[in-house]
Amino acid sequence: MSSWATSSIETPTLAVSTVIFALRPNGDGCLQLATPLVRRIRAPFEGQWALPGGPLNTDEDLATSASHTLRDTTRLEPRYLEQLYAFGSVDRAGGKLAERVVSIVYWALVGADEADRAIQSENVQWFWADELPTLAFDHNQIIEYALGRLRNKIEYSRIAHVFLSETFTLAQLREVYEAVLGRELDPGNFRRMVESTGTVEETGERLAGTRHRPPKLYRATTITAGETK
Amino acid sequence: MSSWATSSIETPTLAVSTVIFALRPNGDGCLQLATPLVRRIRAPFEGQWALPGGPLNTDEDLATSASHTLRDTTRLEPRYLEQLYAFGSVDRAGGKLAERVVSIVYWALVGADEADRAIQSENVQWFWADELPTLAFDHNQIIEYALGRLRNKIEYSRIAHVFLSETFTLAQLREVYEAVLGRELDPGNFRRMVESTGTVEETGERLAGTRHRPPKLYRATTITAGETK
Numbered sequence: 083m084s085s086w087a088t089s090s091i092e093t094p095t096l097a098v099s100t101v102i103f104a105l106r107p108n109g110d111g112c113l114q115l116a117t118p119l120v121r122r123i124r125a126p127f128e129g130q131w132a133l134p135g136g137p138l139n140t141d142e143d144l145a146t147s148a149s150h151t152l153r154d155t156t157r158l159e160p161r162y163l164e165q166l167y168a169f170g171s172v173d174r175a176g177g178k179l180a181e182r183v184v185s186i187v188y189w190a191l192v193g194a195d196e197a198d199r200a201i202q203s204e205n206v207q208w209f210w211a212d213e214l215p216t217l218a219f220d221h222n223q224i225i226e227y228a229l230g231r232l233r234n235k236i237e238y239s240r241i242a243h244v245f246l247s248e249t250f251t252l253a254q255l256r257e258v259y260e261a262v263l264g265r266e267l268d269p270g271n272f273r274r275m276v277e278s279t280g281t282v283e284e285t286g287e288r289l290a291g292t293r294h295r296p297p298k299l300y301r302a303t304t305i306t307a308g309e310t311k
Numbered sequence: 312m313s314s315w316a317t318s319s320i321e322t323p324t325l326a327v328s329t330v331i332f333a334l335r336p337n338g339d340g341c342l343q344l345a346t347p348l349v350r351r352i353r354a355p356f357e358g359q360w361a362l363p364g365g366p367l368n369t370d371e372d373l374a375t376s377a378s379h380t381l382r383d384t385t386r387l388e389p390r391y392l393e394q395l396y397a398f399g400s401v402d403r404a405g406g407k408l409a410e411r412v413v414s415i416v417y418w419a420l421v422g423a424d425e426a427d428r429a430i431q432s433e434n435v436q437w438f439w440a441d442e443l444p445t446l447a448f449d450h451n452q453i454i455e456y457a458l459g460r461l462r463n464k465i466e467y468s469r470i471a472h473v474f475l476s477e478t479f480t481l482a483q484l485r486e487v488y489e490a491v492l493g494r495e496l497d498p499g500n501f502r503r504m505v506e507s508t509g510t511v512e513e514t515g516e517r518l519a520g521t522r523h524r525p526p527k528l529y530r531a532t533t534i535t536a537g538e539t540k
Binding site for chain 2: 138142172
């Protein structure tokens with residue numbers, strides 16, 4: 083970036099960032115969508131929170147760059163990163179940057195266990211996705227966009243299961259949908275919706291516990307190649 | 312790009328390209344997916360065909376850049392361009408480039424009328440999407456990826472209607488699906504699929520003509536905001 087002054091006419095700087103979502107229990111014991119952010123320690127936007135990321139190294143593929151900066155800053159290593167979108171409006175730094183930066187953004191989901199293992203420090207923290215402060219650059223809009231993708235995708239793919247263990251009750255699955263979609267769902271309608279899509283099947287087991295009629299346990303049906311993309 | 316030698320460590324060049332699809336009648340009178348390509352007139356890949364595109368100007372947004380190079384090279388002006396993907400593998404130029412280029416690719420559909428109005432010359436031609444020569448860079452893979460997106464999208468959105476006039480018969484709609492998906496569809500199953508999705512409705516009119524029982528005309532139902540995205 084130091085050579086920007088001489089090359090600015092032709093080459094915007096390229097950065098790669100990542101939005102990570104996890105479902106974490108909030109103070110009320112409900113699951114809520116959370117995302118890890120990194121505090122910027124230099125200008126522009128010094129002291130503000132931003133997505134994990136950094137400039138693209140010329141010897142790294144895009145997804146490799148995303149994984150690498152994510153691991154370095156948060157220690158998170160999601161099994162699968164998906165490209166979300168390239169954000170490149172001319173004015174996206176709000177006039178605070180001499181250089182223009184285009185960000186190619188990846189996103190991924192991690193389970194609660196992996197989220198618990200991530201670095202947390204003064205400069206790396208998890209935020210509730212719907213209670214964000216004003217972030218650096220256009221990162222608030224980027225997270226909004228990622229939330230839209232997640233909410234859209236949960237309705238036609240099996241990604242909800244990333245947030246669950248191998249077997250789960252329909253109530254647990256519904257809790258994931260409710261947390262992601264941000265609204266309550268009618269249990270009967272939800273059951274019919276899930277059964278009609280064929281994305282889950284009964285395991286034949288029931289939840290261990292003391293209840294008189296413990297709820298049935300389900301598992302995700304096999305994923306066809308490419309279906310979650 | 313001339314400053315590449317001094318800035319290569321930190322800043323890959325950014326290009327924006329566009330994949331355009333139209334359905335055009337082939338020699339057999341059937342519709343077939345076609346895409347316009349531009350012949351490269353300089354190294355690397357001089358003389359080979361490539362997607363319309365060019366380096367990103369620092370004063371242009373990404374989609375503006377895509378529209379602008381598309382209009383300049385082909386005179387095509389689709390109403391709506393959608394971002395497809397950012398392609399940035401380290402080796403995507405097959406060793407033919409000293410500099411690294413990351414391409415942010417847009418895609419769009421155009422109707423047959425607009426396709427007919429596009430520039431055609433020695434250096435700008437339409438190709439059948441499934442009969443492409445070896446293209447410059449990784450543009451064969453990019454078009455394959457765009458075809459996958461189109462085929463996936465036609466099954467859950469209303470984009471097929473871009474290829475049709477305002478009213479159409481179910482046979483015409485099926486012909487569009489068959490051309491895009493590259494396989495024949497059973498007319499009865501197709502009718503039931505279309506009716507179940509609620510994406511079309513009867514107009515109450517029938518196709519004008521001499522047949523004893525001319526087929527019914529349909530139109531697309533109103534599109535909900537965001538649904539085609």
